[in-house]
Amino acid sequence: MTGDRLTIEVSRLTKRYGDVTAVRDLSFTVEPGVVTGFLGPNGAGKTTTMRMMTGLVSPTSGTATIGGQRYDRLASPSRTVGAVFDTNAFHPGHSARDHLRVYAAMGGYPDSRITELLDLLGLAEAADRRTRGFSTGMRQRLNLATALLGDPRVLLLDEPGNGLDPEGLSWLRGLLRRLADQGRTVLISSHVLSEIQQLVDDVVVIRHGELVATGPWSRLAGPPAVLITSPDADVLAVALATSPASGGTASSVEAVGPGRLRVRGLDAPSIADLAAAHRLRVHELVTENPSLEQLFLHLTTGKAATR
Incomplete structure (x- = not known):
């Protein structure tokens, strides 16, 4: 000891x-x-x-x-x-x-x-x-x-x-x-x-x-994600995935429903600036902090927790 x-x-x-x-x-x-x-x-x-x-x-x-x-x-x-x-x-x-x-x-x-x-x-x-x-x-x-x-x-x-x-x-x-x-x-x-x-x-x-x-x-759960609601979600997804700020990786952008995206690798202000630069409409930006429940389900079942 x-x-x-x-x-x-x-x-x-x-x-x-x-x-x-x-x-x-x-x-x-x-x-x-x-x-x-x-x-x-x-x-x-x-x-x-x-x-x-x-x-x-x-x-x-x-x-x-x-x-x-x-x-x-x-x-x-x-x-x-x-x-x-x-x-x-x-x-x-x-x-x-x-x-x-x-x-x-x-x-x-x-x-x-x-x-x-x-x-x-x-x-x-x-x-x-x-x-x-x-x-x-x-x-x-x-x-x-x-x-x-x-x-x-x-x-x-x-x-x-x-x-x-x-x-x-x-x-x-x-x-x-x-x-x-x-x-x-x-x-x-x-x-x-x-x-x-x-x-x-x-x-x-x-x-x-x-x-x-x-x-x-x-650290295991990873960084926060940002949920986006936008009528221009499809165009915004392309802009985000190809932005140098996000590393140009399409895996950082996920469609989670009509007009909704989940983005990893960029914070909310950076996303708002990028949308404004492309003259794309954004109705909502919500920072989604990872939860222990999500991590647990991912590690033990391979499933994500639903919200």
Whole structure:
């Protein structure tokens, strides 16, 4: 390990269950100081991979290390890694405070840490209620409090926003961003791509247990496009495709409907100037920023998201 900044390294990780290969030769890196989204369709192997990182599932081959060490070799696992995989890992007769006391005793953490986390996670008023009456969102908060008991440098979170209302999701985004800004390594899986887009810096995308793409999602998604509405769309398309400013490549101009074009490689002011120079009418110019949903669908199905 180097200081408090711990990198997750997955190298050629494979998991087979009989004839079924859940994860196949998977390699990627999760860096500290950023929030990384772990994305893939249902059954892609995300949860299996995260469980292999923490030793809950034994890999068939390959390795997953945290700060250069396998999880079972870490000197103090709960001070290094906090994981949230299951929203139902509570005794129904225990209160939130009771639950945290059990795990605090196991890790050697003081009661003051429990009080601190109940306040931080918005559970102070429900601290002495039995968990059988907790909503899914409250269970998510208690799970996260449990994961944070040891003030870990690495967080592995499987669908942590499930059951949270809009206010709760906004709170979760702010909390995870602050933790990443402190130099922690945060890996989060989720199917709520609109929320993930507002939070993550990097993405790891898998399909059928295999890596599809990894890196900053904004770079993977590419630059913004511009949607044009014009009664002179056909003529404008030719002018745009042959313009030196766009590199003279017809692939940067796409017809998306009668009188409508999608252009890549030129911004809206440049398109407006070019149309004016050719005395062509333009009724609308809209900059279309790429979305994580579009990137995800393109990478996992080959289809673009419809608008």
